Amino acid sequence: MARNFYEDEEIKPVEGQKIVNGVLVDSPQSVQSVFKSVRQSIYNVYSSSVDYVNSGYDKYHKTERSVTTTVSELHDKNEDLVPNGIYVIVGALSGTVMSRQRGILSKITFPVIMGLVSFKYFLPQTFNSTKNFVWKLEKKTVPEIAHQQENLYNKSSQLIDTIETTADKSSQSISSSIDSLRTNIKKYTGLNLDDEATKK
Template sequence: MASRLTKLGLTFLGSSALYFNSQATIKNDSKRNFYQDNTQDSVPGEPTKVEELQLPKLIKQEKETTSFLQEKVKGARIQLSHYLEESKKLYLNGSNKYFEAERKVTGTLSSLHDKREELFPNSLYVLTGLLSGLVLSRRKNILARVTFPLFTGLIAFKVFLPSTFANTFSWLDGVEQAKLPSVYSTQTALIKGTESLVKETENLTAANAKKVNEYYESAKLTVNEYTGLNVDQEISNKKK
C-alpha cells in the first residue's frame, strides 16, 4: 500500500515538473520605458491635452441643454400667461354682461312702476288674487289650474295697480313687436278684426233697435188712427 502511494506521488511530481518546464518563461524587460507616453511633464490636478480638447465640447453640450430647458420654460410661461389673460377677459366680459343686464332689468322695472301707486299693500292684493285663483282651481283640470290663477291675478293687477298694469302691457307689446314681428302683426290683425266685428255688431244692434222703435211708433199711430185709442195714455184704476 505504501509503495503504491509512493509511486503515485512520484508520478504526480514528475508530471508537474514536465508541465512547468514546457511553459514560456516571462522575462523582465529592463529596457522598457514605462513613461514613454508622457512627452511632457504634467502637474497633478491640471487638465491634460485630451481633457482640454473635450472641454469645449462639454461646454457646448451644456449650453445646448441649458438653452433647450430655457426655451421650454419660456414657452410654458408664455402659454400660461396667455391662458390667464384669456380667463381674465372672459371673467370681465361675463361680469360686464351680468351687470348690464341687471341695470337694464332694474331700470325697466323702475320705469314701468307708476310712483303714484304704492307697491305696498297693492302688491299683496295682487298676490291674494293670484292665490284665490289657485284655491278656486284646486279641484279642476290642468287647464283651469293654469288659467284661473293667471286670470284672477291679472284682474287684481288691473284693479289695484292700473297705471303700472297699462305700462307693463305697453312694454310687453313693444317687446313682442321688436322680437316677434310676425306674431305681433298676426295678433294685431286679429285684434283689429275682432274690434271691427264688435263695432259692426254694435252698429247693427243700434240700427235694429232704431228700426224696431220706428215700427213701434208706426203701429201706435195706426192704432190711434183706426180705433181712436191713445196707446200712451195712462190707465187709471180709480173708480168714479
C-alpha cells in the same frame, strides 16, 4: 493659514447655465423653452378667465341696471306699489286655488288671467305702461307674431263695431215699430198706451 485656491476665481456661466444662490445650475435651452411655454400657457388661460369673468360681470351689471331702470319707468309713481302689488299676488294665487280641481290648461291659465285682471284693476296706469312696453318688445323681437296679433285685433274691432252698429239699427227699428204700433192702436181703438191710466 490655508489659502483657498478657489476664492478669487470668478465663476462665469456658459450658455444654458445660471448661478442661483452661488450654485451653478445647468439648464438646457430645451428645458427652459418648455417651462417658458408652460408658464405662458398658464398665464394666457388665467388672463382669458379673468377677462371672461369681468365681461360676464359687466353684462350682468348692465342687464340688471337696464331691468331696474325699465321697471322703475313702468311703475306709475301715483300708484302705491306695496298694498296693490300684494293684491295682484293674491289675485294670481286665487286663480291657483280656483283651478285646483280642474285640468292642466286651467291650472296654467286661471292664475295668469286672475293675476292680469288684478294687475289691471289695482295698478291700471302701471298695467297700461307694461302692456305698451311688452307690445313694443314683441314687435321688435317677433314682428311676425305681432303683425298677426295686430290683424286679429283689427278684425275683432271691426266685428265689434259691426255688431254694435247692427244692434243700434235693430234697436232703432224695433223702437220705430213699437211707436208705429202704438200710433195704430190709438188710431183704431182710441186707447192711449202712454196714458198713466192705461198703464195701470
